[in-house]
Amino acid sequence: MSPTTDKLRPPTPAGLLGRGLNAFSLAGKKYGAEWYIFLAGLLIVCFMIFMTLFPWLFTSFNPSDQNAGPQLAAPAGVHLMGTDNLGRDIWSRMVWGAQTILGVAFAAALMSSFIGIPLGLLSGFVGGPLDRVLSLTMDSIYSFPGLILAIAFAAMLGPGVVNITLAVAVIYIPTYFRLVRGQTISIREELYVEAAQVLGAKRWTILGRYIFPNVIATTVVIFSVNIADAIMTEAALSYIGLGLPAGIPDWGMDLSMGKKFLPSGSWWLITFPGMMIMILALGFTLLGEGLAELLNPKLLEK
Amino acid sequence: MKNLSKYLATRILLTIPMLLILLTVVFLVLRVLPGDPISAMLGDHAPPAYVAEKKHELGLDKPIWQQYGEYLWQLAHFDLGRSMILNEDVIAPVLEKLPATIELTFVSLLVALAIGVTLGAWAAKHRRSPGDYAARLYGNIVYCIPVFWMGLLLQMIFGVGLDWLPVAGRVGSRVITSDFEMTGFYLFDTLAKGDIGAFTDVGLHLILPALTLGVTLSGIFLRLTRANMLDSLKSDFVLAARARGLSETKVVYGHALGNAFVPVLTMLGLEFAVLLAGAILTETTFSWPGMGRLLLERIYLRDYPTVQGVIVIFALFVSLISLIVDIVHALIDPRVKY
Numbered sequence: 001m002s003p004t005t006d007k008l009r010p011p012t013p014a015g016l017l018g019r020g021l022n023a024f025s026l027a028g029k030k031y032g033a034e035w036y037i038f039l040a041g042l043l044i045v046c047f048m049i050f051m052t053l054f055p056w057l058f059t060s061f062n063p064s065d066q067n068a069g070p071q072l073a074a075p076a077g078v079h080l081m082g083t084d085n086l087g088r089d090i091w092s093r094m095v096w097g098a099q100t101i102l103g104v105a106f107a108a109a110l111m112s113s114f115i116g117i118p119l120g121l122l123s124g125f126v127g128g129p130l131d132r133v134l135s136l137t138m139d140s141i142y143s144f145p146g147l148i149l150a151i152a153f154a155a156m157l158g159p160g161v162v163n164i165t166l167a168v169a170v171i172y173i174p175t176y177f178r179l180v181r182g183q184t185i186s187i188r189e190e191l192y193v194e195a196a197q198v199l200g201a202k203r204w205t206i207l208g209r210y211i212f213p214n215v216i217a218t219t220v221v222i223f224s225v226n227i228a229d230a231i232m233t234e235a236a237l238s239y240i241g242l243g244l245p246a247g248i249p250d251w252g253m254d255l256s257m258g259k260k261f262l263p264s265g266s267w268w269l270i271t272f273p274g275m276m277i278m279i280l281a282l283g284f285t286l287l288g289e290g291l292a293e294l295l296n297p298k299l300l301e302k
Numbered sequence: 303m304k305n306l307s308k309y310l311a312t313r314i315l316l317t318i319p320m321l322l323i324l325l326t327v328v329f330l331v332l333r334v335l336p337g338d339p340i341s342a343m344l345g346d347h348a349p350p351a352y353v354a355e356k357k358h359e360l361g362l363d364k365p366i367w368q369q370y371g372e373y374l375w376q377l378a379h380f381d382l383g384r385s386m387i388l389n390e391d392v393i394a395p396v397l398e399k400l401p402a403t404i405e406l407t408f409v410s411l412l413v414a415l416a417i418g419v420t421l422g423a424w425a426a427k428h429r430r431s432p433g434d435y436a437a438r439l440y441g442n443i444v445y446c447i448p449v450f451w452m453g454l455l456l457q458m459i460f461g462v463g464l465d466w467l468p469v470a471g472r473v474g475s476r477v478i479t480s481d482f483e484m485t486g487f488y489l490f491d492t493l494a495k496g497d498i499g500a501f502t503d504v505g506l507h508l509i510l511p512a513l514t515l516g517v518t519l520s521g522i523f524l525r526l527t528r529a530n531m532l533d534s535l536k537s538d539f540v541l542a543a544r545a546r547g548l549s550e551t552k553v554v555y556g557h558a559l560g561n562a563f564v565p566v567l568t569m570l571g572l573e574f575a576v577l578l579a580g581a582i583l584t585e586t587t588f589s590w591p592g593m594g595r596l597l598l599e600r601i602y603l604r605d606y607p608t609v610q611g612v613i614v615i616f617a618l619f620v621s622l623i624s625l626i627v628d629i630v631h632a633l634i635d636p637r638v639k640y
Contacts, residue, residue, distance in 0.1 A: 033435060140320040141327065143572065143624070144617055147579035148597070152328060152609070155601040156335035232448055236583055239450050240598060259454060259587075267458055274451030281446035289442070 038290025041224075044283025052098045061092035063249040072261065075268050082268040084254070085261060090268065094276050097249040101280065104165050105230035109223055111169035116176025117219060123177070124184030125207050135181065138174040146171035150233055154242040164243040168233050172226055179222055183215045221295065224288030228281040235277045251277050306632055313628060317621040321614070322374075328613050329373065332606050333366055339386040342604040360386050373610070382611035387603045392611035395596055400615065401486030402472060403592035406511055407574075407581050409489075413516025414577075418523025419566065423559045425524070426531030437524065445521035449580045453514040453587035460510060468507050470589040477503050511588045515580050522576070526569055530562035537561070564635050571624030578616060 051058055066086045075082040081090035123134040141149065153167035187193060193210050201210075237243040238252030246253075251273040258269030340348070340356045357363045361372070376383050382392035418441075425437035444452075461469035468474060472488055482488075482495040489508070492501035534540065535558050543553045582594030589595075593612055600608040 033430075136319060137323050140323040143320070143575060143620060144324055145575040145579035145582075145620070147582060148613060148616060149327070149331075151582075151597070151601065152331050152613070153335075156331055156337060158336070228446065232446070235448050236450065239448070239583070240586060255451060255454065262454065262458055262462055265462060270451070270454045270458065274448060274454065277448050277451065278443070278446050281448075282443060285442055285446055 034290055034293035037286050038294060041283050041286030041288070041290050044279060045287050048098055048102060048280055048283060051095055052102050055095045055099065058095045059089070059092040061089035063088065063093045063096040064247065065089070065092075072264075072266050072269075074266075081272045082266075084257065084269055085266075090254075090272055093249045093254055094251070094272055097251045097254065097273070098276070098280070100161070100244065100248055100250045101231055101234050101252070101277070104161065104168060104234045105227050107165045108168035108230045108234070109172065109227045111165065112172035112226070113176045113219065113223060115169075116173040117180050117215070119173075120177040120180025121184050121207060121212060121215065124181040125188060125203075125211065131181075134177070138177045141171070142174035142178060147233060147236060150237060151240065151242060154237050159243060159245045161244065161248065164234060164237055167237065167242075168230050171233070172230065175222065175226060176219065179219065180215050183218060184211055187211050187214050217295070221288050221292045224284050224291060226288075228284035228288065231277065231281045231284065309632075310625070310629065313625055317625070320621065321617050324617050325374075325377075325610070325614065326370075328610060329370055332604075332609060333369065337604050338362060339604040339606065342602070343387065377614070382614065383607040385600075385605055385608050387600070387605040387608075392608050395608065396593070396611055396615055398486070399591060399593045399596045401488075402590060403578075403581055403585070403594065405487050405489060405508070406515065406584065406590060406592060407577050409508055409512040410515035410519065410581070410584075411574075411577060413512055414519035414523055417517065417520035419527045419559075419563070421520070422524040422527025423531050423555060423562070426528045426535060426562075427554050429532065438528070441521040441524040441528075443521070444518055445525075447518055449515060449518045449583045450587045452518050453511070453584055456510050456514055457587070467510050469510060472504065472507050472591060473500070474503050474507070511584050511590055514587070515577070515584045518580060519573070519577060522573055523566065526566045527559075527562060530565045531558060534558040534562040564631065567627060567634075568631055571620075571627045574623045575620050578620065 066088055069079050069083040069087055069089060071083060071087045072085055073079055073083045075090075079089050079091070081094065083089055084093070119134060119138075123131045150167045150171050153170055154164055157163035157167060188211065193206060196206055196210055234243065235252035235255075238250050239256045241253075241256060244250050244253060254273040255270055255277075258266070258273065261269050338357075339360065340353050340362070344353065344356075354363070361369065364372075373383070382396070384391055385395075421437045421440065425434045428434050457469040460467045477500050482491045482497055482500055484491050484494065488504040489501070492498075492504055535554070537558075539561070540553060540558050543557045544550075548557075581592065582597065584590065585592045585594035586598065593616065597609060597612045600612070
């Protein structure tokens with residue numbers, strides 16, 4: 001049997017798995033450490049998303065149950081991470097709190113990309129006074145400490161899940177705008193765009209069919225890194241006390257609660273929420289960085 | 303030099319529209335979104351007639367474009383206005399708190415640069431070694447540590463646990479600040495008065511907040527330095543220096559790092575914004591009496607003029623730093639042409 005006909009046969013599950021594992025180890029050899037950075041990030045992110053979707057699989061305690069255990073009990077036995085000042089189980093608050101922070105960060109990143117990307121495309125493609133005004137506006141916001149703007153928004157909107165999402169989303173619009181605008185300008189000059197123009201393609205066709213698909217690939221990388229930033233901003237806002245109404249389990253809020261019991265030596269109250277924030281942000285950073293190195297080594301160095 | 307001054311003039315002129323845009327955004331956020339200083343002070347159940355009278359007194363009943371115009375007119379005369387809550391000019395609390403924030407940010411910046419640049423240069427020199435990966439991992443991890451959590455951890459370890467360092471405020475309760483206060487920069491003031499006891503006290507209070515902010519920011523500088531060092535190590539002048547027989551240390555940490563530092567310096571302007579955002583969170587954690595705490599206190603009270611004033615000062619501060627960075631860049635790098 002010749003190798004050509006062999007390839008035409010439908011693959012068996014075992015064959016597929018073998019091929020997958022083979023590709024896996026080959027990628028490890030080809031890309032080196034970057035591949036493992038990417039995998040580590042992917043692993044953390046997948047685990048956290050799984051926990052967000054099925055929190056009841058991870059804990060049997062209700063995060064708001066004030067009778068889950070004794071007050072301020074150190075980590076031991078059924079209370080893996082101890083209990084807080086109200087007798088709530090901390091691990092269950094970590095598990096259910098993942099929904100809040102991940103949901104807000106993801107929604108905020110989506111929202112800012114939905115606004116930033118089209119504006120960046122338009123600005124880079126059309127050019128002229130529109131481009132100048134938009135760029136100046138975006139640059140002004142970009143160069144200013146984003147957290148301060150988010151604080152202003154969050155304080156004025158008042159507590160609420162939607163409000164905190166808006167406050168986080170606003171400050172990352174310039175991130176997408178600047179990236180997409182820059183890419184659009186350089187792609188606009190590419191030969192294939194020129195060819196399409198010569199062949200009589202309409203302006204909108206060029207923007208939608210030729211430029212947009214090329215821009216969107218690099219935004220995926222930024223999206224992942226951006227979620228990490230959004231996670232930190234959400235945590236910061238709720239730590240300050242600007243984010244969410246009481247009753248919603250949230251890591252940042254747990255941290256600011258735990259701060260009050262620091263002098264009494266209740267170390268578990270602040271150790272675990274902070275660690276969760278760090279691990280979640282690290283997951284998205286590593287994922288983004290690994291992706292960037294694998295797709296386009298030059299991107300993050302800029 | 304003539305070109306340089308022309309460039310700088312353009313740069314300074316460009317900060318005006320940037321400031322204006324920021325101010326407009328903040329003005330709209332504050333005035334269009336719900337809430338105002340009257341209801342923040344009196345609650346929702348105050349008699350409507352009294353609320354209306356108060357609003358009129360503060361000029362909040364005027365159309366928004368008129369309020370905006372009047373505010374800009376004030377600013378154009380270098381007047382930040384008066385607080386709507388307390389009987390004071392906005393500039394008073396700002397001048398009182400600004401030195402605390404500047405002192406904190408500059409010491410933190412030094413910490414971040416010292417750690418970041420050293421580790422970054424070393425990692426680039428030992429590229430793909432276990433040490434390089436460890437340094438990069440360190441960079442990624444500290445970047446993902448929330449500033450306030452780092453602050454709480456350090457407080458827990460060095461303040462509560464070991465009881466080595468103070469965890470709140472700028473000075474201890476036994477030090478009387480009016481004895482030495484001149485500029486508001488306590489490190490400088492205590493030294494100028496020759497009060498070594500107070501200087502030590504101020505220094506001890508600064509250690510944990512500055513470490514908190516410095517370490518969390520060192521990751522960014524590590525990454526920047528490493529990336530630029532890698533480019534720089536590949537360049538011709540490094541090859542030339544090696545060919546001249548200079549010692550490896552001199553080549554790497556003299557020639558290569560010297561050149562790699564220039565792009566790091568140019569990024570300093572942007573990183574300063576991150577530093578200020580971190581400073582706000584550090585101030586909250588360490589009860590540091592700076593601009594960040596002022597902003598948070600007043601934003602709850604809806605004290606529009608003070609909040610706007612703080613933001614104007616922050617924006618000026620950021621623009622000033624990026625201007626200084628550009629000037630220094632032009633002076634130290636002869637290749638820069640404008």
